[in-house]
Amino acid sequence: MAAQQQLLKAEKVSRVFGGLKAVSDVNLEINDGELVGLIGPNGAGKTTLFNLLTGVYEPSDGDITFSGTRVNGLKPYQITKRGAARTFQNIRLFGEMTVLENVMVAYNMHAQHNLFSSILRLPTHFKGEADMREKAIEFLKIFNLESKKDEIAKNLPYGEQRRLEIARALAAKPKLLLLDEPAAGMNPQETTDLMNLIRWIRDEFKITILLIEHDMGLVMGVCERIYVLDRGQMIASGTPEQIRTNPKVIEAYLGQEV
Amino acid sequence: MNKRFFIGIAISLVFYGVVQALISGEILNDFYIDTLVMLGVNIILAVSLNLINGFTGQFSIGHAGFMSIGAYVSAIMTTNLGYSFPLGLLCGCLAAAVAGLIIGFPTLRLKGDYLAIATLGFGEIIRIVWLNNDYVGGAAGLNGIERVTNWSWIFFGVLVAVVVIQNIVKSTHGRAMISVRENEIAAEAMGINVTKYKVIAFVVGAFFAGMAGAFSAHYFYGIAPTSYNFMKSFEILVFVVLGGLGSTAGTIIGTILLTLLFTYLQDIPEWRMVIYSMILILTMIFRPKGLLGNVDVTKFFKKGGASKNGGTTTTP
DSSP states (O other): OOSSOEEEEEEEEEEEETTEEEEEEEEEEEETTOEEEEEOSTTSSHHHHHHHHTTSSOOSEEEEEETTEEOTTOOHHHHHHTTEEEOOSSOOOOTTSBHHHHHHHTTGGGOSSOHHHHHTTOHHHHHHHHHHHHHHHHHHHHTTOGGGTTSBGGGSOHHHHHHHHHHHHHHTOOSEEEEESTTTTOOHHHHHHHHHHHHHHHHHHTOEEEEEOSOHHHHHHHOSEEEEEETTEEEEEEOHHHHHHOHHHHHHHHOOOO | OHHHHHHHHHHHHHHHHHHHHHHHTTOSOHHHHHHHHHHHHHHHHHHHHHIIIIISOOOOOOHHHHHHHHHHHHHIIIIISOOOHHHHHHHHHHHHHHHHHHHHHHHTTSOHHHHHHHHHHHHHHHHHHHHTOGGGTGGGOBOOOOOOOOHHHHHHHHHHHHHHHHHHHTSHHHHHHHHHHHOHHHHHHTTOOHHHHHHHHHHHHHHHHHHHHHHHHTTSSOBOGGGGSHHHHHHHHHHHHHHOTTOHHHHHHHHHHHHHHHHHGGGSHHHHHHHHHHHHHHHHHHOTTOTTTTOOGGGGGOSSSSOOOSGGGGOO
């Protein structure tokens, strides 16, 4: 463990909505290069925790540290800039933009040319735009989407929309990729492909992945470590084997014997 | 891209020269020049509103407010203080842009209908400020403004507005704005500083609205608060929606059609609003996304590579 560096740490993070404690006192640690799963029954607070980690919500209590700096209260785009990109449970592509443009948006935060060089069409503009385009096309090639680069994103089939969303998140060059139910709505074959894709991404891009998933087969098959959330509380964590036999987890999913 | 850009500019300049020659040769009479100036002013207004409403997706209906700031500030500079028109024009544009910045920061946290109401209110507040200020003539407005605006001013005004806005839109900054329109949450998650881009759209839009205001003030001799009420804001909005939100060419075509229609229908005043409304209703039924909504005209001129700017679409 000594060689591994800690990338993300949540300490006693809570989030209250009115009287509802959606997430309470959650601790979570992710080391560099890990592939970690986050599971839990419906309404357990998984997506809320994701939103806390990515800055969509601010924690009511507790600390979130990413790459050694505290990121509480930072806006989502600031957290993305620090190296955490995400996908969404319900796909959020830029529907009317082309596949290529969707990926190019990810490069905006590293743009070399400012607004004035674009208005005046200075050489830096052309260079910057060409660089972005080239990088985006390279990226689409990796994800087998290059032939569709000029298609409007909303016209893609469902599976490809998912793939594009993941490609777009990776284009932001994250250290940590957060996937919110990537297999939602996929058939078993597509899920298997996705599992392979996720493993391949981790190895190819050498990044850390945290994923929320309902599909147990996928989580157990691909994750090295799993956190289980139930009613806003972290009830268990460990290897897939430990989770599978953990009585608390079984209880949360299947209910208690009467 | 560079090449096509300059070809576009060249075609526009030829168009400018031809019209200028016709005006100098007194083939085009005052009525036509009036119409051309009206067209130019409306195109600047519509194209700049399109940056805010069409590309960035922020539903603003206070554009007449920014226009009035440009008109009043430039008129004060030239008529009351005796500065030259170019300086007045610049001050008018900058004042409107600053107003856009001041209004932008607090209101852009609002979304959809709420933003529309806030900007509508802002437009009315500006109008009432002019109405109750004796220095600018109160309800009677400012009169005796020298006529400076001519075909050249208006043509190059439109050219600058269209080229600047197209250059913004067809760049990473424009893509960022469109991504905000398409999905604000995803845009922010992709590292887009949403507030920054909304404010840029607002400031640039207001700047050109101010320009249009300054041009019209220095053409029609006088300005009065009533010209800048919310009906004016809606008029501009209708140009944009009819032409196609998020399409510069569509906005320009929509503006030309409606402005000409309105001008020529003046001969039958009793039917004017009826016909005007009918056309709007029919367009919205048959082309709900506007005349050129979803159509990127630049694709027709494309031979690979990126899109062009200005060009034939800049002809007022």
